[in-house]
Amino acid sequence: MDTRFLARFGRTPADALARLEAELDAFEAQARRLEAQGRWTQAPASGGWSPAQIAEHVLKVNVGCSKAVHLLRSGRDLPPLPRVPGSYQDGRRQSPPAMLPGDGQPWASLEAAWQQARTRLHAAVQAEGPWPDDRCIFHPFLEDLNALQWLQMAAYHTAHHRGQLPAD
Template sequence: MLRALGTSPEEVRHRLERELDAFEAAVEGARGRWHELLPGRTWTAAQEAEHVILVNEGTARIVALLTSDRPLRPVPAVPGELVDGRRQAPANLRPGPGQEWEALAERHAASRAALLQSAGQATENPERRFFHPFLGELTALDWVRMVVLHIHHHRKQLQAGAG
């Protein structure tokens, strides 16, 4: 499933850049209803955007680790939680009560830059993997593919709430 998002680091990085651009446009479109619940969701547009930033920040750190020569320490392989068939964000990736975009924009810009930089270095090295709660052990390139898919999903949620 993830390989459909690109086979080379360059292709995946390009998809990531396009998805980040589209996310930013969706944020702008959602700002008129920023603190209203999104259709069929328990989060507002503000919370959805913060969640994306939290995941992007964490993913950038993981990809940087996987592309470095730093030793990998074992981490517990804790599977993700499903509620009514829907994946639940781990506690550390759940948004707060909702911040204005101006309070989130700098973090978004920093995580965007970190993701794009590390995406260009991401590989399929099977010796360097990190556990994802829903997808299992992923390489650096698979983590970048995953974040493209994640941003896409939440961008669609923002777009649904903008109209």
């Protein structure tokens, strides 16, 4: 799979983290506006997830990305991990079951976990050690990603789903 598009989200760990921070800040600001407007749990008429469900999904993915970055940078032996390709429905990527959101929670219920995921991503990036290109973990749609690519993926994924939030 061609992952060169991920470089748009930062060519270095510091740049990718800065991009991710900007995307998370923008997502959070939009989440607060939508909740204040009473639109937080409203799913689109065409179906799909509510903003609350999108936020929960992004949170779950970012936790997974932080774990991948940490593990890849740790130097520890990689455990045998499944290589399960992602599925598509009507040409759209489908979330792996573990990343599916629940019914939608108030932002206040997600905020502590959201901040904890940010902290975990920061810690994984700022830890001492190399950023090896040859240590990879399988992604269901992008295949083998190294630590920098997992960080870029978190920024890309957050930006993608922020674009699905209703505009003001």
